[in-house]
Amino acid sequence: MPASVSLHHLSYSTPDNQPLFTGLELSFGAERTGLIGRNGTGKSSLLRIITGHLQPSAGSVTVQGSIGMLTQSVQVGPDDTVADHLGIAGELARLDRLEQGLGTIDDAGEADWTLPGRIETALAEVGLPALAPERLLSTLSGGQRTRLALARLILAAPDIILLDEPTNNLDADGRQAVVDLLHGWRGAAIVVSHDRALLREMDAIVELTTLGARTYGGNWDHYAERKALELAAAEHELSTAERRVVEIDRKIQAVAEKKARKDGAGKRKAARGDIPRIMLGGMKENAENTSGEGARLANRLRADAAEAASDARSKVEILTPLSVTLTPTNLPAGRTVLQADGLTGGPDAASPIIREVSLQLTGPERVAIAGPNGSGKTTLLRLLTGALPASAGVARILVPYAMLDQTVSLLDPGLTIRDNFRALNPESDENTCRAALARFMFRADAALQTAGTLSGGEMLRAGLACTIGGDNPPQLLILDEPTNHLDIHAIEQVEAGLRGYDGALLVVSHDAAFLAAIGIGRTIALPMNPV
Template sequence: MSFITLDSVAAATPDGRPLFENLNLTLGAERIGLVGRNGAGKSTLLALIAGVRAPRSGTIARTGSIGVLEQIPDLSSATRLADLLGVGAAWDRLSRIERGEGDDADLSDADWTLPARLDQALADVGLAGMAAERPAASLSGGQATRAGLARLLIAAPDVLLLDEPTNNLDADAREVVARLLSRWRGGAVVVSHDRALLRGMDRIVELSSLGARSYGGGYDLYAERRALEADAARRDLDHAEREVRRVTREAQVARERKERRDAAGRRFADRGGTPKILLGAMAERAENSGAKEGRLAEKLAAQAQAARAAAEARVERARALGFELPSSGLPGARTVLALEDAAFAWPGGAPMIDGVSWRICGPERVALAGPNGAGKTTLIRLITGDLVPTRGAVRLGAPFALLDQRATLLRDEESILENFRRLNPAASVNDAHTALARFLFRNTAAHQAAGTLSGGERLRAALACVLCGAIPPQLLILDEPTNHLDLASITAIETALSAYDGALLVVSHDEDFLTAIGVERRIALKKRDAEKDVA
């Protein structure tokens, strides 16, 4: 049974820029992972399916109910967990009946199954035992996201629409999302760059300007097929280039042969004795034959050039994001970072970091692990000097750079070039252009405003700004760098970082990313007793 059918659907941005066209997609009781470059229109497609936006053209048929995992709004003090779950009125009705205050309408409309369904939904998302009357504003971000999932379980729609459901969640919360989807028996469309989550999908749909392309199976099969397609594209390009050379060579041979025939004809005419009418006919035949050969050569050359251009475009899409990081010059034995019995607490508060001692030597790759609220961000702020330890010491032995998930060192209103020169004042315009070209911001691309960049472009620009200065950092501190990147950008960043010769200190819940960049050691932080609520 099909719940959603899209027929020849096209969409555009509010300013009229086309996103995709001729998109055909049918969704039944299956889980679809929706992937594609940032800006391809994935969130727009979810809005079209949900009916909150209309397509530019084409039709969308819906035969089932749809549930959307919505962003949690700013919550007032009067909002309770029951309200967040979408059952506030039904819960109040049961409460009135329980107190003996219910009227006939309450008795008639009461949903006696609600308490059991609510308890089961909360248990399924790791919030077992949480009171329905609890103020929603008291929930952590992770708890609020889990409550949003519980709301969908209670509503039990035919189709779930989830847009980056694991962003900013720790490993335990990510597992809750994956478990919910693994048990889901309806339809689901999941926009995500979380490869662990995408592995549980029934198929992957890749969105591009040309529409949607479907790959059966989860992420690993999709990645394997995309790699095979990239190899085929490179082979096609090699063949197309050989064909261009062959056609060019044969056209040159044909021109030289025609020139020899023309020269022989002129010599024959110069000897005299041949009637002019016969010479004219011979010249006309030669001219027609030459023109025909010329047109054929031009047609073959055009076809060969078009085939090469198409093959180049396919290969370019696969390699467009590839770049290399410059050398940091880090000596192998240098102590890059040392924490000695470091602790931190706000005045009058319990310690958030307590008795931390470890060091990074040479080009080590270290991950800070732990649930949300364990103090990873606080520890980074101690390392960067934004906070001062209340006990112990933090010692940096090498230049460092911090890149958070938003690359906040870049000013949105400035161009990439202007950001680079602000952060590297000794660099000339030519130096800046040369450095940015290395990170694929060539010529006019360097003049894009930072605020217009995609997540992957922004991180790439930030890397260029911090790594190509007069003193390149020998320690890169990365705080959830993949949260707002598409899969292609994540792969490019992974490839670059895996070849980086400096030290890395990384906060990330993306296990695939940590494995790809070669993390050698994990330092686990535990949540403090005062914060042991589920994240």
């Protein structure tokens, strides 16, 4: 039977009883399906329910075939090895016992002598050299560990693979390894991703929203086209329905005013004695009957129009676009922003990752630092900012700057967004603070959220608000993998914020679509270091 996953009236709520999705009816077959949606809609939770690691609040899951899953991140212990990460430590130990003549009959019966060759092939397929099985995971970068996890899937060869943000932390070659893995996959694949390039490789897209789940045949480009048409139609329907409510309200008001004028005229006539008493009683009764029928008709029309507007509104997910106008940095075009000469260094001074790097930024340049995993991109940023002492060479930043790393560590997680802004901008008054935060959609009580409770997208948006949103934005902004763990809507918000910034940008990112959207004009490539 072909590999498949079926969800039957599936619902799930978080431990604090916040519903993520309700009554999902979905089927995944032997094709590559991209699962998209904003952070918090339950994509990762849905994968964990499919694997059985989470129990749904209601409904059931039917799985035909074996499952392998690549998670977003893995906790690495100090003694964890490559063999542990590949899930073959026990198998290799069995082969080792047999080679030493210490194996049992069970060892001989269960031994897989093809394993060493398959390991080498799997590592090569994901772009890794032949790593020693006993090598500690802590000596590998996050991207290299992700590639190892992909190799584990190749070794296990399950019928169904679940990939949760597989291209996070991966360089261009690593991302291509994910694409190649999916190209050759003959079973079912469900891929949670915000990587638009990867989503273009899908056969179908399933979108999770606050309105439920919707399946679109085709890849990301087909989804984006269909979604735009659907959204335009839904917004037109909503606009028409809301105008109808306003028109009916206006007519009801006009009829009420006309009746009030007519009743007033009748009362004045009656007061003058122009109408016989017997006729007054009949006219009053007729007016009351007519008024009652009119009111009932008006109420029915108003209720029908309001119901139509409510139905139309329920089809539109409210997503507020971010369009930011920022205070200019007044960075002169010819001003030297950053200068590095012969920069050398790394966490281990005896074995520097960065060797004799020289670079210069002038004026409002937008520069990307590129390179394969392990080439030292983050290390270079730390050397440039002085967070890591250089063992040779010199680096100088000659203008005010701010750096947002992958965790936005410049924000104190125990403070509110408002208090973080005031701490980072002590010269700004309360009005400036509130205006800056409002530009990045932290209005009123939203500005009083504690930073540690924010999602990844909200945290980065708060970091941008606290650095470039005020009256004196820095003339250089340094970003280290800013789109990791952000959903597509959040990435688009960040792109909008950065497009409004007129200072210099120095960015580490493997997201080609993001770099294009923020107008990167120059790329500095770092060479690969030995694994």
